Amino acid sequence: xxxxxxxxxxxxxxxxxxxxxxxxxxxxxxxxxxxxxxxxxxxxxxxxxxxxxxxxxxxxxxxxxxxxxxxxxxxxxxxxxxxxxxxxxxxxxxxxxxxxxxxxxxxxxxxxxxxxxxxxxxxxxxxxxxxxxxxxxxxxxxxxxxxxxxxxxxxxxxxxxxxxxxxxxxxxxxxxxxxxxxxxxxxxxxxxxxxxxxxxxxxxxxxxxxxxxxxxxxxxxxxxxxxxxxxxxxxxxxxxxxxxxxxxxxxxxxxxxxxxxxxxxxxxxxxxxxxxxxxxxxxxxxxxxxxxxxxxxxxxxxxxxxxxxxxxxxxxxxxxxxxxxxxxxxxxxxxxxxxxxxxxxxxxxxxxxxxxxxxxxxxxxxxxxxxxxxxxxxxxxxxxxxxxxxxxxxxxxxxxxxxxxxxxxxxxxxxxxxxxxxxxxxxxxxxxxxxxxxxxxxxxxxxxxxxxxxxxxxxxxxxxxxxxxxxxxxxxxxxxxxxxxxxxxxxxxxxxxxxxxxxxxxxxxxxxxxxxxx
Amino acid sequence: xxxxxxxxxxxxxxxxxxxxxxxxxxxxxxxxxxxxxxxxxxxxxxxxxxxxxxxxxxxxxxxxxxxxxxxxxxxxxxxxxxxxxxxxxxxxxxxxxxxxxxxxxxxxxxxxxxxxxxxxxxxxxxxxxxxxxxxxxxxxxxxxxxxxxxxxxxxxxxxxxxxxxxxxxxxxxxxxxxxxxxxxxxxxxxxxxxxxxxxxxxxxxxxxxxxxxxxxxxxxxxxxxxxxxxxxxxxxxxxxxxxxxxxxxxxxx
Numbered sequence: 001x002x003x004x005x006x007x008x009x010x011x012x013x014x015x016x017x018x019x020x021x022x023x024x025x026x027x028x029x030x031x032x033x034x035x036x037x038x039x040x041x042x043x044x045x046x047x048x049x050x051x052x053x054x055x056x057x058x059x060x061x062x063x064x065x066x067x068x069x070x071x072x073x074x075x076x077x078x079x080x081x082x083x084x085x086x087x088x089x090x091x092x093x094x095x096x097x098x099x100x101x102x103x104x105x106x107x108x109x110x111x112x113x114x115x116x117x118x119x120x121x122x123x124x125x126x127x128x129x130x131x132x133x134x135x136x137x138x139x140x141x142x143x144x145x146x147x148x149x150x151x152x153x154x155x156x157x158x159x160x161x162x163x164x165x166x167x168x169x170x171x172x173x174x175x176x177x178x179x180x181x182x183x184x185x186x187x188x189x190x191x192x193x194x195x196x197x198x199x200x201x202x203x204x205x206x207x208x209x210x211x212x213x214x215x216x217x218x219x220x221x222x223x224x225x226x227x228x229x230x231x232x233x234x235x236x237x238x239x240x241x242x243x244x245x246x247x248x249x250x251x252x253x254x255x256x257x258x259x260x261x262x263x264x265x266x267x268x269x270x271x272x273x274x275x276x277x278x279x280x281x282x283x284x285x286x287x288x289x290x291x292x293x294x295x296x297x298x299x300x301x302x303x304x305x306x307x308x309x310x311x312x313x314x315x316x317x318x319x320x321x322x323x324x325x326x327x328x329x330x331x332x333x334x335x336x337x338x339x340x341x342x343x344x345x346x347x348x349x350x351x352x353x354x355x356x357x358x359x360x361x362x363x364x365x366x367x368x369x370x371x372x373x374x375x376x377x378x379x380x381x382x383x384x385x386x387x388x389x390x391x392x393x394x395x396x397x398x399x400x401x402x403x404x405x406x407x408x409x410x411x412x413x414x415x416x417x418x419x420x421x422x423x424x425x426x427x428x429x430x431x432x433x434x435x436x437x438x439x440x441x442x443x444x445x446x447x448x449x450x451x452x453x454x455x456x457x458x459x460x461x462x463x464x465x466x467x468x469x470x471x472x473x474x475x476x477x478x479x480x481x482x483x484x485x486x487x488x489x490x491x492x493x494x495x496x497x498x499x500x501x502x503x504x505x506x507x508x509x510x511x512x513x514x515x516x517x518x
Numbered sequence: 519x520x521x522x523x524x525x526x527x528x529x530x531x532x533x534x535x536x537x538x539x540x541x542x543x544x545x546x547x548x549x550x551x552x553x554x555x556x557x558x559x560x561x562x563x564x565x566x567x568x569x570x571x572x573x574x575x576x577x578x579x580x581x582x583x584x585x586x587x588x589x590x591x592x593x594x595x596x597x598x599x600x601x602x603x604x605x606x607x608x609x610x611x612x613x614x615x616x617x618x619x620x621x622x623x624x625x626x627x628x629x630x631x632x633x634x635x636x637x638x639x640x641x642x643x644x645x646x647x648x649x650x651x652x653x654x655x656x657x658x659x660x661x662x663x664x665x666x667x668x669x670x671x672x673x674x675x676x677x678x679x680x681x682x683x684x685x686x687x688x689x690x691x692x693x694x695x696x697x698x699x700x701x702x703x704x705x706x707x708x709x710x711x712x713x714x715x716x717x718x719x720x721x722x723x724x725x726x727x728x729x730x731x732x733x734x735x736x737x738x739x740x741x742x743x744x745x746x747x748x749x750x751x752x753x754x755x756x757x758x759x760x761x762x763x764x765x766x767x768x769x770x771x
Contacts, residue, residue, distance in 0.1 A: 363607070368593075
């Protein structure tokens with residue numbers, strides 16, 4: 001039975017792989033390997049570096065207590081990363097539940113889906129890192145089953161919390177945003193204050209490190225650390241083991257029942273949904289086509305979360321970088337991040353565009369409105385909103401961050417950055433159309449996948465370095481080159497937008513027609 | 519009699535597979551025209567071509583006196599509406615918003631559209647779903663909603679691809695009433711369906727599509743003659759000449 005399930009999902013995965021997707025998968029695998037080696041390497045270094053005589057001689061201030069503090073901080077950072085990046089998605093429920101009609105018992109299917117969810121590469125990486133990190137520190141063999149059980153319990157608890165967290169975020173989206181922003185700004189200010197007065201703070205708190213360590217042992221990372229390094233006897237170990245095992249059993253049983261319920265009772269929203277003014281205003285401001293597209297985009301909670309992420313990352317890092325003063329890194333990273341915001345919005349729009357191009361287009365094609373006009377309106381709508389954000393950010397940069405460069409330098413650099421990515425995304429669309437692969441993102445899951453995010457980050461920072469790195473007296477030549485390219489790309493985009501219409505009609509339409517079940 | 523649709527020499531293939539070969543058909547204006555054929559005969563492909571969703575390799579198509587080409591495409595689309603199988607709807611709209619969207623596209627008069635919408639929804643039993651999201655509706659309700667959208671656009675030619683499948687008996691009766699009223703207004707209606715009893719009762723002329731072309735055209739006179747001795751189903755089987763299976767092919771059952 002499990003083989004049937006694996007075969008179904010593996011076939012679906014292979015079916016979706018185009019050359020481009022394969023490239024992304026390889027990139028994603030490399031990313032995972034880098035992540036794994038970084039995590040495991042950091043864990044090894046942090047646990048073992050105090051035993052290296054060279055290190056102890058270089059860092060005379062490294063006492064046992066400070067080492068303990070570093071380990072506890074690492075454990076908590078690892079826990080936060082684990083919480084943030086644990087994959088809670090089971091395999092495609094909609095597809096896999098069809099197996100119920102082909103002899104797959106619902107209990108087995110539920111159990112197998114949860115089992116396969118555990119084996120997601122990210123989950124394996126983090127759980128293995130925890131095991132390695134903790135098992136390296138044990139003094140007694142009886143700690144092994146305790147550590148293993150507690151790591152599993154940690155995974156189960158994170159999984160449970162995240163599911164509920166996502167539901168809470170959906171329901172109380174605005175409160176979550178404001179709370180998150182408040183917390184983040186507070187944290188940034190705290191970091192800024194500490195970094196400015198690092199020595200005074202360290203000297204003041206050094207005698208209290210043991211107390212701080214004692215408090216940190218009650219944090220999630222600290223509790224995990226305690227299972228490996230705490231002193232407890234066999235009865236205590238047995239109690240921890242037994243209690244953890246019981247909790248794991250109960251939590252996974254809860255997941256099992258929820259999955260079974262999900263398989264047999266697909267979620268039904270209320271039949272009557274609250275009418276809001278969003279559609280009315282979107283239609284009014286952006287027109288029937290772009291308005292409808294954005295209405296669809298904002299209907300999806302994943303997109304709202306993505307928007308939050310796009311807003312939060314610069315909101316966290318830019319103030320932090322500003323605190324660094326006028327260093328090379330802040331001069332480079334700040335403009336890149338600001339320029340990347342409209343690009344990320346554009347990517348989000350284009351990602352949704354791919355998934356949106358489904359059989360609904362067949363109805364659009366029947367309308368007595370030129371299809372070319374509909375498609376162009378939609379694409380222009382996707383570009384207009386990020387363009388507006390782009391102008392706002394550029395204006396703010398010119399006014400509030402004059403240290404980044406002159407008005408013309410900021411304006412030309414940002415514009416060049418934006419049009420380059422507009423071109424890349426349109427080329428990607430055209431490439432997809434020609435390959436008759438119009439949808440790499442499902443509308444049900446429009447979230448940009450990690451492998452695409454990884455590649456985009458690489459491109460953003462790569463191009464950002466080329467555009468924003470200070471060049472001294474050669475700056476003016478770069479400005480001329482960028483200016484000329486902006487004009488060329490702009491003319492190309494304006495003149496050749498109809499390439500997409502032709503490519504769609506020639507290549508995609510048949511596939512959409514066939515896939516819609518006609 | 520004027521022809522609403524005239525097709526001559528139509529050729530359509532998907533790669534190496536021919537779907538329609540040297541296809542000719544004329545549909546009289548104001549006719550309720552039935553198009554029947556076995557699965558995979560090309561009925562849906564033909565409707566796709568006539569509604570502008572699919573291109574074709576060769577041939578000439580004239581709709582309401584205008585040749586179907588790039589210049590006339592938008593004018594033709596103003597006059598044509600369709601209900602396809604499965605129906606094409608905007609899944610994330612409510613029924614209400616979807617119908618208003620369609621009315622905006624087809625420039626239905628804003629003063630009368632709400633009344634028309636309300637009366638259609640009530641007549642077809644969809645009032646309770648007016649504010650429900652389309653992706654939550656059952657197959658039958660979606661089909662009826664698509665039908666409402668087609669009627670609201672006030673077409674001169676209406677294509678209905680298997681319009682009665684998944685629909686309850688009462689709604690079928692009401693849809694037939696609407697179609698008869700439309701016919702009285704001069705609307706040409708082309709229906710494909712596998713429910714031959716309905717096609718038999720509703721349609722004026724019937725064409726049988728098989729082996730990439732029309733193999734039989736039964737106008738009302740011809741039908742009267744033939745149906746003295748046989749039902750439409752029997753006539754269909756005689757024309758299509760499907761090979762009878764061997765007697766023992768299902769002996770394991």
